[in-house]
Amino acid sequence: MLISNHSGATTFTLLGIPGLEAQHLWLSIPFSTMFVAILMGNCSILFLIVTEPSLQTPMYFLLALLMVSDLASTLAVLPRLLWLFWFDAHEISTKGCLVQMFFIHCVSVVRSALLVAMAFDRYVAVCEPLRYNTILNYTVAGQLALASLAKGVILILPMLLLLQRLTFCRTIIAHTYCDHMAVVKMACAHTKVNRLYGVFVFIMVLGLDLVLIGISYALILHAVLRLSSRDATLKTLNTCSAHFFVILISYVPALFSFLTHRLGHLIPPHAHILLANLYLLTPSLFNPIIYGIKMKEIRYKMAKCLCRRDTLAINPGHKEGSE
Template sequence: MSNSSATVFTNPSHFILLGIPGLEAAHVWISIPFCAMYIIALLGNFTILFLVTTERSLHEPMYYFLCMLAVTDLVLSTSIMPKMLAIFYFNNREIDFNSCFTQMFFIYGVFLMESGIFVAMALDRYVAICHPLRYSAILTNPVLAFSALAIVLRGIIFVLPSVLLARQWPYCKSIISHTQCGHMGVVSQACADVRISSYYGIFLVVLVHGVDVLFVMASYGPILRAILRLPRKDDQLKTFGTCSSHLCAIFFFYIPGLFSSLIFRFVQNVPLYFNVLMANLCFLVPPMLNPIIYGVKTKQIRDRLLALFTHKGT
C-alpha cells in the first residue's frame, strides 16, 4: 500500500489586526477622538430610546423608526469599538477566526439594516406630508411591525451569503491591516481566487445601497413638490424643517460610506491608513451624529429633552 501525500489544510486559529498601519505610534492619541465619538453615540442613542419609550406623545411611527435607528447605531458602534480599543491600549491584536466573521456579519448586517431604516423613514415623511389625512390609516402598528421585520430580514439575507462565502475560503495568511474584520481585508488573506466575494461586495454597495438611495429620492421628489405648493412661506419652512433632520442623517450615512468603499476598491495610490481611518469614521460618525441631528432638528424631542433637564433642575 502507498502512503498518501495529501495533507489536510487547516485555517489559522485567529487573525491579527494591525490597527492603523503607519500610525501605530499615534494609536493612543487617535483613540481619544474615537472614544469621545463612541461615548457621545452611547449617551445620545440611549437618550433617544429613553425619551421615546417614556413620552407617550412620541409614540408615533416616525419616532418608532428613530428608536430602531438608535438601536442599530448602538450595535454598529459597539461591534467595532471594544476590539479597536484593545488594539490601541493593550496591543491585543488577535481575534479568533470565527469571531472575526461574527464581527463582519454584525458590522455589515446592521449597516444594511440602517440603510433600510432610512428608506422607511423617507416613506414615513412622504405619507405624513403628501397624504396627511391617511397617515394613521396607512402606518398602522401591523404595518410598522412588518416593516421592522422586513428591514431586519433583508439585512440578514443579503449579508449572510457574503460572510458564509468568505468563511469557506482557505486562509494561508492571517494579518489584516485594519482595526476590524472588514470584508475585503479578510478575504484578501485567502489563498484562493476570491473575485466572487469581491463582486458580491460591490453588488451590496452599488445595487442594494443604490436602490435604497433611489427609494429615498423617489420619496423626496413628491415631498418637495408638496412643500413648494404650500401657500405660505412660513408653512413651507416649517414643513421642510420636519424633513431636514432626516436629510442630514442620510447625507452623513450614505456619502462617506460610498466614498470609502469605492476608494478602497478602485483607487490604488491612497495611503492605507487613510482607508482604515475612513472606514472607522463611517461606522462611528453616523451613530454619534444621528441623535444630535434629530435632537436639535426635531422640535418634539428637543422640547421633551429640555423639559426633562428643567424638571431635574427645579
C-alpha cells in the same frame, strides 16, 4: 504581509491603523470620547421615546430603531478597537472575525433600510397627511422594521458562507476590525465571486435604497412646490430636514469608503482605515444631535427633563403635581 505555512488560518491579526501604530494610545482618546458621546446621545433619545407617551408613535418607533442600530454598530466596532489600542490585543479568531463582520455589515444594511422606511414616513406625512394614521400605524411600522432586519440577514449571510469556503494563507489584516474586503484579501484562492457579491450588496444597499429615498423626496418636493404659502412650504420642508441630514451623514462616508477599497493604491492606508471607521461611527455620533436639534418635540422633552432634574436637585421635596 506575513505568509502562513498552512492554508487554513485559525486566527487573524488586526494590525490597527497602518503607519500609526506608535500613536494608537493617543488615537484611543478621540475614539473613547466618541464612544461615550455615542452611548450618551443615543441612549438619551431612546430614554425619551420610551418614557414619554407623546413620543410613542410609529415615526418615533422607527427613530428608536435607528438609535438601536447606531448603538449596535458602535458596540460591534469600538470596544474591540479600544482593546486593540490600549492593550495591543491584535489577535482575533477566524470565527470571531466572521461574527464581527456579520454584525457590522448586517447592522449597516438594516440602518440603510430603516432610512428608507423613514423616508416613506416623511412621504406619507407630507403627501397624505389626512391618511397618515391609517397608512403608517404600528403594524405597518413593525412590518417595515422586520423587513429591514430580514434584508440585512438575507444580504450578509451569503457573504459569510462565501468566505467560509475559502482558505486563508495571509493572517495580518491591515484594519481595526474585520471588514469584508480586508478579509477577502487574506484568501489564497481566487476571490472574484466574493468581490462581485460585495459589489452586489453595495448596489442593493447604497444604490437601491438611495433610489427609493430619492423617489420619496421627489414626490415630497412635488407636493411642497404646489403649496401656495411660502411659510407653509418652509415649515413642511423643515419636517424633513433632520432625515435629510441623516441621509447625507450616512451615505456620503459609505460611498467614499467603498471607493477607497477599489482605489486603495491611490490613498494612504491610514487614511483609508480612518475613513472606514468614520463611515461606521459618524452616523451614530451625529444622528442624536441632528434629531435633538431639528425635532422640536425631542428638543422640548429633553429641556423638560433637564429642568425637572434641576428642580429636584435644588428642592428634593418638590413634586410636579404641587405646581
